[in-house]
Amino acid sequence: MTSPRPKLAGAAAAAAVAALILAGCSSSSGDDDTLSVWLPPFAAEDAEVGDLELWNGIIAPFEEEHDVDVEVTIVPWESFEERFLTGFSSGDGPDIGYMYAEMIGDYISRGQLATFTVSDEQRETFNFTDLGVYDGGQYGLPMVVGGARVLFYNKAILDDVGVEPPQTWDDLVSASTAVQAAGYDPLLMAWGEPGVGVLAQNYVNFLWQAGGELINEDGTEAAFNSPEGLEAAEFLYDLRFTHGILPESTTALNGADLNAQFAAGNAAFAFGSDPEASTYQDAGIDLGAVVLEQAGRQTFVATDVLVLAESSPHKDLAEDLAWFLLSGPSMDQFAAVAPYAPISSEQTTQADPLFADLYSGESDVLREYPVVPNSANLYTSLYENLQQMLLGSKTPEQALADAELAANESLSRNAQ
Structure with a gap:
């Protein structure tokens, strides 16, 4: 990925619903001979084969076999x-869509x-079906079960400076200080x-490594404004x-520029995350990767799923399409653009x-975001307030308190 799954606030999404409905959301889920699929972009901007061309090529045999048109919409991450909120609320959503937790x-x-x-048979063939049970x-x-967030390091630079790959937060500070003194850029975020x-790799991993949590057990309140959450923010x-x-420019650096x-x-x-590894290796970087440790060693992994709309008039055919998209030949073609774990x-x-090893022998290190209704605003409010902290306009305490207030306005609805 450039990291997949950038998200907007639930509140911001809701505010945009009326405008998007007026603008119209193209979907053909009600058309007798058409299925609609909404997917996010994964191909690089300069890729020889773009997302729409990729998926249209993958789906062509299904269309021929079932005598059906499949309309693929690539929905920008931003x-x-x-x-999706607009489409499902207005009845113009897809038959099959892509969602994250x-x-x-x-x-x-x-x-x-x-x-x-x-x-x-499908449970034996497919490795992660249980992760789609909610x-x-x-x-x-x-x-997509992948995108494990790691700290990449350039082995050549570390060898030149004479420092070992960091294992802990303190190690990262020491190693970054050393390479900076030697004239290298220390750390990109x-x-x-x-x-x-990017919140997963830029803050949530530190929160979990410090022993903190995002949301309380019953899903009614944010839990990140805690001693552990403050430790991560202060770091x-x-x-x-x-x-x-981290330079002043870190608050202007986007994922593509970082890559x-x-x-x-x-x-x-x-x-x-792992899809970026091949980009760096193709550029000639002697690459290493590590998950850092503080109170514990944990990192985010994405489990993104295909979903079936309850409103679809073609559920059986749409379900067949979903399995076709996940079949070995289809996913092998997808992996050429987004090389996640099989x-x-x-x-x-x-x-x-x-x-x-991270996806097999060390799988206990991997964590998903909690599946909690009304939680989207938590992620955006937390991200925006931490951005303000790194701009110098808020203290860590202020950033977490303000983010908690905004998040709880949404999460409190789960207690009703």
Whole structure:
């Protein structure tokens, strides 16, 4: 990914609903001979094959076999949540859509998603079907299980300076200070990314590593404004203002620019996820990756799923399409654009060696976001307030308190 799953606030999405309805959301879910699929973009902007061309090519055999037209819509990440909210609210949503955990709870609670049927054979073939079970129903079929957030490091720079790959937060500070003194850029973090997908690697990992949580157990209140959450926020604040490891430009740096800068070979460290590894390796970077540790060692992993609209008039055919999209040949073609870990034994693609152990022997290190209704605003309010903290306009305490207040306005509805 450039990191996938950048998100907008639930509140911002809701505010945009009326305008988007007036503008119209194209969908053909009500057309007798058409199925609609909404997917996010994964291909790089300069890719030889774009997302729409990729999926149209993958789906062509299904269309021919079933004598059906499949209309694929690539929904930009920056408008992803609001487009889905609008589509499902107005009845113009897709038959099959792509959702991440932060979204799906809201749609289940509103009765807008149907469940899939999974056979014993499919459970044996597909590796992660249990990760698509929510509220006791198979509401999702995992399509992307990956994007584990890590700290990448340039081995050549570390060897030149004579420092070991960091294992802890303190190690990161020490190593970054050393490489900076040697004339290298120490650490890249994309705090200027317009969507909040980078929150996972830029803050939530630190929160979890400190022993904190995002949301309380019953999903009614934010839990990040805690001693552990403050420890994580203060660590970021110190990277910027005490140690000078994060430059002022970090709040203007987006994911694409971060990728380009790290691939250019002058930066020692950058946070990211496994699909970016091949980009760096293709650029000639001798790459390493590590999950840091503080009170514990944990990191975010994405489990993104295909969902089936309850309003679809073609549920059986749409379900067949979902399984077709997840089949080995389809996902092998997808992996050429987005090289995630394989989701089934049908695939011939393999996980990047840097991440193979993390997805197998160290899987206890991996954590997903909690599936909680009305939680989207938590992520955006937290991201925006931490951005303000790194701009110097808020203290860590102020940033967390303000983010908590905004998040609880939404989460409190779960207690009603």
